[in-house]
Amino acid sequence: MTQTNGAPRSFQEIILRLQNYWAAKGCAVMQPYDMEVGAGTFHPATTLRSLGSKAWAAAYVQPSRRPTDGRYGENPNRLQHYYQYQVLIKPSPPNLQELYLGSLEAIGVDMAMHDIRFVEDDWESPTLGAWGLGWEVWCDGMEVSQFTYFQQVGGHDCHPVSGELTYGLERLAMYVLGVDHVMDMPYNDPDALIPLSYGDVFKQTEEEYARWNFDVANTEVLLRHFEEAEAECAAILAQEHQDPKTGKRIIMAHPAYDQCIKASHIFNLLDARGVISVTERQAYIGRVRALAKQCADAFVQTEAGGHAPESAA
């Protein structure tokens, strides 16, 4: 493959190099999930595919939203909308650490000049009923990735275990490109005909969403949407496995999981609006987790989830 040598020049070049690198290592390069999520982990290519016995290898960029982190585009490091690069390989290969370090080299981090460290960081997602052990990876004292061996997802033990890598793309790119404020980062090549900075692309949207997230989003509507998503998820999973129209066994784990994602994001929005009290918070997280668990239960009964295909009866 064609490996661009030397230091990358833009945000998008870093993404492209990661895509090329992981493609070359055999991952299916997938596209972002078309729903609002808080992190790349929520993509069904990670959450659902880490369940069950089937092997899997995927890499993708996932736009992620954390409404409470909005700073109207003014904070050099904080955004309410940002990108994660996500790699999931099941079963985790024995050389996953080396593969990961290779990806840093691919984006221009010279291992001979930098100090890379694996620092204990156990990962837990209370909303997904998931946890794993691993590290945050430091490059010269900066956290550039999260490295996790999934132990449990949606309340199910992971067997085999997936290795998950999550790169915070803006932060990593700022480091590699030597930029101090995210909005100053070159988005495309600085020598392009029309050079665009990250700020050119996202400064205005950060302002718009920050205002909406914090002060305008209609909380009554959001609360209703939450209830509806929760009800819909349950309704989907309550359906007979056998589709009365086609006669096929079709368990709708993914459509149900979409509702779980929806509920999770609405919860984040409500949280940013400050209408969820500390005690209610736990209750909401518990409700989303319950959905995630039901979706996981459904997925492991599907073929992709490792269930033996049924002979057409």
Add this chain to the structure above:
Amino acid sequence: MPDLLIELFSEEIPARMQARAAEDLKKRVTDGLVEAGLTYAGAAALSTPRRLTLAVDGLLAESPTICEERKGPKVGAPDKAIEGFLRGAGLTRDQLEERETPKGAVYFAMIEKPGRPAAEIIAEVLEDTIRNFPWPKSMRWGAGSLRWVRPLHSILCILSDEAGAAVVDLDIDGIKSGNTTRGHRFMAPDEITVTGFDDYAAKLKRAHVVLDARERGEAIWQEATNQAFANGLDVVEDKGLLAEVAGLIEWPVVLMGAIGEEFLALPPEVLQTSMREHQKFFSVKNPKTGRIERFITVANRETADNGATILAGNQKVLSARLADAKFFWENDLRTAKSEAGMGSWVENLGNVTFHNKLGTQAARIDRIAALAREIAPVMGADADLAEQAARVAKADLSSEMVYEFPELQGLMGRYYAEAAGLPSAVANACEQHYSPLGPGDDVPSEPVSVAVALADKLDTLTGFWAIDEKPTGSKDPFALRRAALGVIRLVLENDVRGSLWKLNLRGFSQHVVKDGSESDLLARFKEHLNELVSRDLPTADSEASEELEHALKTPADLLSFFHDRLKVFLRDQGIRHDVIDACIAMDGNDDLTLLVKRARALEDFLKTEDGTNLLQGFKRANNILSQAEEKDGVEYSYGADRKFAEDDSEKALFDALEAGGAAISPAIEGEDFAAAMRGMAALRAPIDAFFEAVQVNADSDIVRRNRLNLLSQIRQVCGQVADLTKVEG
């Protein structure tokens, strides 16, 4: 005698687990070897982020042969019995020995267990150790089911002697043992073959791995202090951080960098916390200015530019962190200095739940403020000042800095209270009212701080008692034992006098359940509060209503919890639990200062010869008296008359008790326990002499009764000091 070398090579082990894991490896393996008969001369365990290493010297080459003699059935016993015995022993009949015993001829089996080679035993022991290793948290990886702290990659296991080294064969879920390892992840990643511990340690050092965590720590500290010293600066000592950092690297490279000028005005604690928690940096102080001006970071490798790139990167990360901290600090200061001041933060706490059943933080602050007012006069503090301090003491919980660094709570409160222009007693209380946090933590002594600290802890304790969330066994999620110990230390170290019982009742009376209505218990409390407060102690009182007695159960339980914690606390200071019990049994036991004064005096007294003998005399008197009272069905309480005294020693005891009573009562009244003990000491000789010369159960009933009444005086006089029946020995 061969030496054993084991290395378990894995992905990065969390720093905090390494030292313990190395010790566990040593203990489990050596215990297993010894149990199988393999003794050894010495063993040492070492760790790095990627390896646990165990070296065992002078191991037996094989376990010794063991002969066991087993007694079987009698000669001529039924065949079935003999066959069963043979099966158990693994022998045939011609191998059995017949021996004459007093019960006739009996079969004996001599079973020889041959020794086993060391390698065989090591393989078993190591496999068992790996499969059952006590990691605080372990995981699976790949498609396997083996558990380790992080994926385990290789096992080095060799036995070596003069003849050379041999691999101890082992295969754990596909991980085969060998005689190779690897050096530093980046500086020397190639495979290394080793023949024994010395060879291993030397080759690893060449491969940029310092095996011994202590050596790494010492090297870091040495180099850090050298670099600081060369610049006229001091490294702020931090042993916890040093141990952690030594667990994050195999090849320490110490780098010192400057902190941006714009951050030097931040409080030093903020700089230190931010650097330590987020970056694992050491702080470097300028001894002339007292300011933290630089940082030390420890990299895991050497580079061609002598760490310049690494240092620049770290500096940049630190600047971003400190820019955040500065942003919080400036925002907070703006709030603190605004017209509303810290009041707006307190208001905010109305939205923060403290506990479901105990309401919001704001409600809690109201309660603490009321209690602090009440305690203030006892402390000689101004009640208004104490209330003011209680009202702002927790305000910083709403500040941005404390949201980011919860460990700075209290300290930031002090800074912000100072910025808001509040009195220094108030600012100090913000910082000190959490103290003491642990047994080694300093206890505040400023009256306002003590008042708020006591109020805070008493509110917590009465609250959780009121909703029945008491600590059980090892579970104490709300740190109530620590809170009770805090109260005890605050009271004792500041010589606080007064009734803890009454303060507890005040505390209880303030708790309302979440929906605003009072719980039954608390409603009853309030109704009876005046009556309760006027009563001294939770003793049974026939005049009190049954309902009142019931309402008293919870506070009485809390008081006995305080007494239990006090016993633990004093036991650590060498005061026996039975001595404390003897004092707790006395009136006024809710005045802890008084209680401890009494206990210390009694403890000292019982250590003297007079004390031990008096105790014996007292017990003897008490036993005789109790037995007589039980037998006669009466209480001998008074009426001993000198005129019926026959013996001189008896008369002398009359005199002594009279004098003792006259000395001890006012001493107790005046809380001069040393004098009270001296009064008791004076009783010792007369009591001893009395028992020496006199038979209590005399033939004459009048004399006997008189003597029993005399004994009861002993009980009564000594009983003013402490309940000596509770003292052992």
